[in-house]
Amino acid sequence: MTNRxxxxxxxxxxxxxxxxxxxxxxxxAVVGTHLPGEEAQAKEWQAGLQQDGIEASxxxxxxxxxxxxxxxxxxxxxxxxxxxxxVNNAGITNDAPLKRMQPEQWNQVINVNLTSMxxxxxxxxxxxxxxxxxxxxxxxxxxxxxxxxxxxNYAATKAGIYGFTKSIAQEGARKGVxxxxxxxxxxxxxxxxxxxEKVLNNIVAxxxxxxxxxxxxxxxxxxxxxxxxxxxxxxxxxxxxxxQYMA
Ligand code: NAD
Numbered sequence: 001m002t003n004r005x006x007x008x009x010x011x012x013x014x015x016x017x018x019x020x021x022x023x024x025x026x027x028x029a030v031v032g033t034h035l036p037g038e039e040a041q042a043k044e045w046q047a048g049l050q051q052d053g054i055e056a057s058x059x060x061x062x063x064x065x066x067x068x069x070x071x072x073x074x075x076x077x078x079x080x081x082x083x084x085x086x087v088n089n090a091g092i093t094n095d096a097p098l099k100r101m102q103p104e105q106w107n108q109v110i111n112v113n114l115t116s117m118x119x120x121x122x123x124x125x126x127x128x129x130x131x132x133x134x135x136x137x138x139x140x141x142x143x144x145x146x147x148x149x150x151x152x153n154y155a156a157t158k159a160g161i162y163g164f165t166k167s168i169a170q171e172g173a174r175k176g177v178x179x180x181x182x183x184x185x186x187x188x189x190x191x192x193x194x195x196x197e198k199v200l201n202n203i204v205a206x207x208x209x210x211x212x213x214x215x216x217x218x219x220x221x222x223x224x225x226x227x228x229x230x231x232x233x234x235x236x237x238x239x240x241x242x243x244q245y246m247a
Pocket of ligand 1: 009010011012013014015016034035061062063064089090091092112139140141142183184185186187188189190191192
């Protein structure tokens, strides 16, 4: 167990919180990010973790803002030290069938889910390579693997994550820096609970294990891929979906 610094973007969300807990349990110094303007919720989130004995730092960050990402990484490095682990978890949906999708909807989802990968990874990558250690995990989705009606924007970003991740995995391979993706299936989070009940029942019926996943299922995958010992695992995708899609 080392006190390596682990950053999780979109940390205050359903999956992010579970990831922060799992990383803290591995002895990581956890840094979460919240959306600018959500300071009060972020403080509450931090206090919730404190009740579990976890001292997490939390910073505002909009992952679509390249200069903001640069400033965020500089601030963390100044306050705490170099970033060893980066989990690009922030993500959104904004669904519509292709014929009704507006350019704004397309661009928003591309920026939050995909351009954010570049915005964040570029800030930490060289430093990780120079120090000879880094773990990057990019959160994709089952729907990036198989596509989904009404989600051409979301699925495109989540599929794009695979190409991005495999490319930087090759760039970091000889420097001790791994990059992998995790593709959650349907997990019991507020994002999924927004789905109308009838639709959700149909989704659950299509999951071979017969139930939704739990945030901890994804957090365990992240903990595994960011372990110091996981140095031989790079450029891969881990599907955590109850058997719903077997690539
Ligand atoms: P969530 O909505 O609870 O969390 C998403 C987080 O991203 C929130 O904290 C939000 O504030 C943050 N965020 C949104 N826009 C941002 C921006 N511009 N800058 C910085 N942060 C921003 O959702 P979740 O279910 O925890 O999802 C986390 C990740 O897992 C996402 O990438 C999502 O696509 C992916 N995922 C989730 C599921 C699921 O079943 N919940 C399934 C597949 C993939």
